[in-house]
Amino acid sequence: MSFRIASSPHHHSLAQTPALMRTVALAALPGIAAQLYFFGYAVLIQIVLAMLTAWASEAAMLKLRGKPVLVRLKDHSALVTGLLLAIAIPAVAPWWIVVLGTAFAIVVVKQLYGGLGHNLFNPAMAAYVLLLISYPQQMTSWLPPTQLQHHAVTGADPICLVFSGYSCQGFSVAQIKADVDGKTMATALDTLRNDLTAGKTVTESLQQPVFDSYAGLGWSWINLGFLLGGLFLLQRRVIQWRIPVALLGSLTLLSLLAWLADSDRFASPLFHLFSGGTMLAAFFIATDPVSASTTTKGRLIYGALIGALVFVIRSFGGYPDGWAFAVMLANLSVPLIDAYTKPRAYGHRPGI
Amino acid sequence: MPSLFQQIKSGQLWDFHGGIHPPARKKLTSQVAIGQISLPERLYIPLRQHIGVAGKLLVKAGDTVLKGQALTAADNAMAIPVHAPTSGKVLSIEAYPSAHPSALPEPTLVLEPDGLEQWRPRHALDYLHTERPHLLARIQQAGIAGMGGAGFPTHIKSGASTGVDYLIINAVECEPYITADDVLMQHEASTIVRGIDILCKLLNPKAVLIGIEDDKPLAITAMQQACAGKADYLVRVVPAKYPSGGEKQLIKLLTSKEVPNGRRPLDIGIVMQNVGTVFAIAQAVEEDIPLISRIVTVVGQTLQHSQNIRALIGTPVGALLDACGFAPEPQQRVIMGGPMMGFTLPTLQIPLVKTTNCIIAPTRHELPAAGPEMDCIRCGACAEVCPAVLLPQQLVWYAKAKDYDQLKAHNLADCIECGACAYVCPSEIPLVQYYRVAKAEIRELAREELKAEQAKARFEARKERLERDKQQRAERNQALAAQRQSMLAEQQKQQILAAQQRQEQQPQETLSKEQIIAERERKKAEARAYQAAKAEQAEGSPAATAETPAADPRAAAVAAAIARAKAKKQADAVAHEPTPADSAPAEAAPATTAAQPDAETDPRKAAVAAAIARAKAKKQAETASPEPTPAESAPVAPAAQPESDTDPRKAAVAAAIARAKAKKLAEQAAATDTSAPDQTNPDQTAPVESAPEVAVPEATPDTTAPDPAAAKKAAIAAAIARAKAKQQSKPTEPEQPS
C-alpha cells in the first residue's frame, strides 16, 4: 500500500483566502443596507455591474496570462474589489463609470502588476482616483438623501438614472439634486467645503438640511453601518486592529486639535469620523492586505499616515473627500515603511 | 526592582512573539493507560540515531546478543552507542529505510529476538558517590541523546561544569496529539526528579525550571508532588501555545532571555533537557538500563484505539499501528512526530528510534491535506505568528525569486521550521517547504563557494610554482648559455691553434683531409648536441605549441653549423690553395670524394650530409637575400668589400653575413611564431633588431685582420654572434600560459 507524502505542517487553520473574501463581503452588508435606505436601490445595480465586470475582466486576464482561471477566480478577490468600488462611487453614476472603473482596477492595477498580491496600489482606490480625475461631474453626482429629494427617485427611477442619466420622468441628475429653491444640494462634505470657501463658519454651514445633528444626513448611518461591519471583521480576525485604529486615531487627533484651535474653520472630529467614506476606508479599504504595510509597526504608521492625509485633504485640499488619494499616497510609501519597520528577529536584539 | 533571579523565583513568566493555538487533541491519549506490545519478529536498529557519528560496530551477523548489550562503541565524544533492545540473534547489518524525512537507507542492524529477554550484567551506580566523569561516561554509554526530537548527545550537554544558572526541563510538549511526556510524568515523576538530581550534580545550576503546558493537569500535579521539598526545583505552568516547547521560545518564556543569534543557550547560562531524556538518565545511572525503549504516542482516527505505548527501539512503525487496530484509508498518511513538525513515512517498515515521540495515522478529515496554493495576499498573518519574529511573506517572496542575499538579510537561518506560518496562511502556501528548499540551496551554494575558493587557492599555488620553475629554468639556461659561450670560445681558440698547426703540416694533405672530415663529423655532432640542447630548452612548454618555435632554433643551429663548416673549409682552402671562393665548394667536393676510399661509410655519409647542408645553407642565404633585409646588414657588406679584396676574406665575411642573416631569419621566424599569441609585446621585436647590430661590430673589425686569421676571426665572430643571438632569443622563448 502506498502512503501519501506531504510536507509539514500537516495541520492547517480553517482560515482560507476565499472564505476571508466572503467574510469581507458579508461585513459590508450593514453599510450597504444604510446606503440602500438613504439613497435608493441604485447602489445594488452598481454592485451587480461591478461584480460582473470584475469577474469577467479577471477571467479574461487570467486566461491571457496563462493562469488557471477557475482556481484563481475562486479566491473571490476580484469580486471584493468590484464591490468596494461600487459602494464608493455615487449610486446614480452612469453605468459605464462603474464598468470602466472596475475593468481598469482589475486589468491594469491588479493583473498587469502581476495579479493578486503583487499590486502596488489598492485596485479599487486607484480606479476611483482615475474616475474622479477623468469624470469629476459624474463622480460627484451623489443624490441628496431620499428624504430631502424634491423630485423623489422612486420605482424604476434608479435604473433609468444609471442607464440613461435621466429619471423615468425625464429629470436629470442635476435637477434631482436641486432643492425647492433650485439650489443644488451636495453631500455634507461638499456643502461644508463650499460654505467655508464662501466665508461661512462651520456652525452656520451645519444649519443646512443636508446635515443632521453632527454629520451629513444619512452619511452618519452609512458610516455606522461600515463601522459595525469592520468590528465584525476584527472579531472574525479577518483584519487586524492596527490599521483602522491608527487611521481613526490620527484623524481624530488632528481634527480635534484643529477644531479646538479654530472651531469656526474646522469641523469637529465627530463630523470627520462619520462623514464621507471614513469607516469604509478605515475598515475595508486601508486594510486591504496586499497594498498595506505588512509589518506590525508599519501598519500603525500606514494607518496613521492615511488618517493624517485625509484630514489634510479634507481641510486644505481641492477635493471634498480624500480617501482615494490618501490611500494611494500611503500605498506608495509602503515599501519604505516596510523597510524601516522590519521586526527584530529572535536573538538579534542588540546588546544581548 | 527585583533581580531577574528573584522574578524567576517568584514565578513570573514572559511571553514570546507569535505562536498559534491549533486544536490540541491530547485528550485522545493523555489518560489512556500506557500499552505494551508483544515482541516484534524483527527489530531494526539504525546504528546512528543522534546528531553525531555512529560508533564502531561491535557485533557481526550471526552473533547472539543479550538485552542491553552495546552494539556499537562509544569510541569518541560524538559517538552514541546503540544497544540490543532485547536478547536475540543479529541477522544482518544492512541499509534500511531510515526514520528521516528523506527515508534514505542507512546502516541498520536487524535483530531477531529470542524471546528470552536475557539481560547482560548490570551495575547500578549511586550518583552521590560517583565522580562526574563516571556519570558522564555512563550517560554516554547508555546511548542517551536528546529525546525531544533533536537527538543531541546528552553527555555533552550535561558536561558543562560552570556557568550554568538555570537547568530547564522541557516538559512543555506543545505539539498537538503528543502525550508521551505527559504520561511519562504522570507515571514516573519520582524517577524524573532523581534524574534531575543527577543533572544538578553534573551542572550545578542556581535553579531548575520545569516547564509544563497548562493542558496537562495530571502531569503538573505529579511533578509538583515529586518536587515537594526541593526549593530549587520550580514547576512552571506555561499557557498552551505552539511552539512554546521550542528551545529558544521556552527560554524566553521562563527567563525572559533570548539566545543571541548564532550562540548556544549555555552561552547565557542555560542548559535545557527534555523530560524523557532526564528519565533515561535516571534509569541509566540507577539501574544501568540503557536507552532501549521509549514511550511513543500512537494516535489517529484510523486506529481503533489511540494510546501511548512503551515500545522497544527498532520496532517497525507497522507493528505499532497494527497493535492499535490500524485500518488505513486510501492515500493514507502516516506521520512520525507531531502534526506541525513531523514527517510523513513512505513505508511502515521504518523503525521507532530514540527521538520518535509520536506516530499519527489520521483520516483525511482529521488532518486535511493542504489545498491548492494560492497567491500571497500579504495579509501578514504569518508574521503575526512567527515565533522567530521573521517576515515569512517576505521570505517566501525572496525564496521564490532565489534572492539569497535578501533571504540572509531577512534571517532565514533563524527560522525554526515550526510551521506556524504555514498553519495560518489563508492562501495555503507551503511556506516551510519553500524555506527548506531555500536553506538547502544556500547550503549548497556555500559549499560550492568553498570549493571554488579552494580551487582558486590551488590554482594560485600552481601558478606560483610554475612561475618559480620558469625562473629557475631561465637561470639555468642563462648559466648554460654562458658555459656554452666560453666553451665555444675555447673551441675556436683550439681551432685557430689547429689551423696554425695544419698550416705547418701542409705536406700531409691526405691526412689533413681526413682530419677535416673528422672535424666536420665532430662539428656535426656538436650541432646535433646543440640541437638537442635547444630542443631541451623548448621542452618546458607544451609539445604542440612548442614544436614550431623549437624547430626554428634548430634550423638556425643547423644553418650556423653549416655556415661554420663552410667558413672553415674556406679558411682551409685559403690556407692550402689560393683558389677563388666560388670554387670552394667545387674544390671541397673532390676533397670529399678523395676521402671516400680512405674513410669508411660514416665519413662518406658525413660528407654527403655536409654537401647537402652546404647546398641548403646556400639556398637559405639566397632566399634570405631577396627578402627585405634590415639596412644594417647592407653597410656591412660594402664596408667589408673595399678592404677585403682578397677572395678568402670576402668569403669569410660573406659567410659571416650569411650566418647572421640565417640566424636573423630564424629568429624572425621564431619571433613571429612566439609573438603570435602576444603580438603587441615589444620585447619580442628586440632580438630581431639586435641581431644585425651584433653582426656589425663583429664583422667590421674582422676585415682589418690579416688574411688567414681573418677567416678564423670571422668564424669566432660568427660563433659569438650566434651565442649572443641565442642569448637574446631566450627571452623570446615561447612562454606558454601554463
Ligand code: SF4
Ligand atoms: S499568511 Fe500567507 S497569504 Fe498571508 S502574508 Fe503570509 S504568506 Fe501571504
Ligand code: SF4
Ligand atoms: S516556520 Fe519559520 S518562518 Fe514560519 S513561523 Fe516558524 S519560524 Fe517563523
